[in-house]
Amino acid sequence: MSQNNKYLTALKAAFPYTIPIFAGFTFLGMTYGIYMNVSGFSFWYPMLMSMTIFAGSMEFVAVNLLLGAFNPVQALAMTLMLNARHLFYGIAMLDKYRGTGLKKIYLIFGMCDESFSINCTAQVPEGVDKGLFMFFVTLLNQLYWVCGATMGGIFGSLIHFNTEGLDFVMTAMFVVIFLEQWLKEESHVSSLLGLGLSALCLIAFGPDQFMIPAMAAILGVLLLLKKVLEKGGVAI
Amino acid sequence: MTLTQRILTIAVIVLGTMLTRFLPFLLFPAGKPTPKAVHYLGSVLPGAVFGLLVVYCLKNVSLFTGSHGLPELISIALVVLLHLWKRQMLLSIAGGTACYMLLVQFVF
Known part of the structure; x- marks a missing residue:
């Protein structure tokens, strides 16, 4: 009972922080899935790549790499350059992720821009397990991304509605997070x-x-x- | 590319991404004292990183062609005002995004 409660409390505390990302990731994930679909890849590609890479901008670049000639060294160099900012996130999170047990491995694996930003700035409410809170933030965000990418890959070109400008949700979120940091x-x-x-x-x-x-x-x-x-x- | 080459390429990308995420934690494990300079960077970096991320989001905005970055500027101003007024993260983000969508779809 109390064990269940611990998880539910953390999930309930984490979810509201991830709502903007739900909007942003579903949209961007679908864009990515559609992009892969029209580039001639089956939905397995966006689904498995969003699960294993889980770094949005890199996944878009990966489409081009997969369409080009086989060159793993170039792929590695591109990845390291584009994702070098994660090094900063890691250094900033060394203390926060300390003492989270086995969850730490997943927290580091899933440390995308958005999960890092929330976990770095969110005030975890009294009585909520910090490690579990950060775990659910990371997990929910990845879930949104994988679902979006898979749906985009399956339904691809069937989707027609005017979403122009919806990607601004990510910019707006980073502005708010910057402002929160500024105020504190x-x-x-x-x-x-x-x-x-x-x-x-x-x-x-x-x-x-x-x-x-x-x-x-x-x-x-x-x-x-x-x-x-x-x-x-x-x-x- | 053959299927094997594709799988290898994706594996390399996964490996590179994980390297950038795990490296700081491998270099400075929890059991050992973290060097002072790294500890200092960990405490001052967040502010700078969020600044970098904001610029990163806006990197493709062109000030001299098209809409001259006006939709972005107006919407960001609205996000900031809403946030200073109510300090409700969701309201600020939703308001700014709706404003941006209206601007790029109907005005610019």
């Missing part, structure tokens, strides 16, 4: 650096190549400012 942090130096350095790199390197330089710049400047930021001396 004492110094805004890191947030401002993240926005500013990324924007500068985007202008300098263009949309397809700016992520790695932006991450390097953020890492470099944050390390340079270590002494200042650790003291909490500046409150911008």
Whole structure:
């Protein structure tokens, strides 16, 4: 009884946080499934790839890689570059994922942008098991994504309704999460650096190549400012 | 590509993705003390990462052609205002998304 309650309480606490992702992932997942469908792949591909890769942007790129000539080295290099941001998530979650037992393996496996963002910022209510809360956030998000991708793969071109602009739900969610972080942090130096350095790199390197330089710049400047930021001396 | 080559390609992508997710946890296991610099980065990175993610979402917006990024700018302003006003995550996200959809479907 109490065992069941523990799971149900955590699931109930986690679900509301995942509603925007339900909208976003169902839509984006379906887009991905349809894209694979019209590229000539059966629904098994989007279904199994969304289960095992579970990194949205990489799965879209994977379609092109699968359509091209066989080149595993290039595929690996692309994957590492596109997903390098996960390294940052891992470093930020080292403490939070500590002590979650076996669930930790799944938490790390399923650490996409959205699950990371929620697990990093959500205030887990009193009496709710933190590990279980984060587990359900991750699991629900992956469920939405896999269902969307599979449906897109099966129904493919049958779907006709005007969803133009629905993908903005993800942008809106990241803006809200950025704002939540902004409202609770004492110094805004890191947030401002993240926005500013990324924007500068985007202008300098263009949309397809700016992520790695932006991450390097953020890492470099944050390390340079270590002494200042650790003291909490500046409150911008 | 043959089926085997396809499976190999997907396996490589899975492996690469997992490497980026597991590496920090393998390098700094729970049992050992984490280096001070890494611990510091873990505490200051979230703010910067969310800034990076916002820019990442907007990377394909062109300021000089098409709608000049106006639908995005207006909708983000609405998200921020709604959120500062009610601080209801779902309301802010739904409001901003609905606004964006109306703008790109009917106005721009």
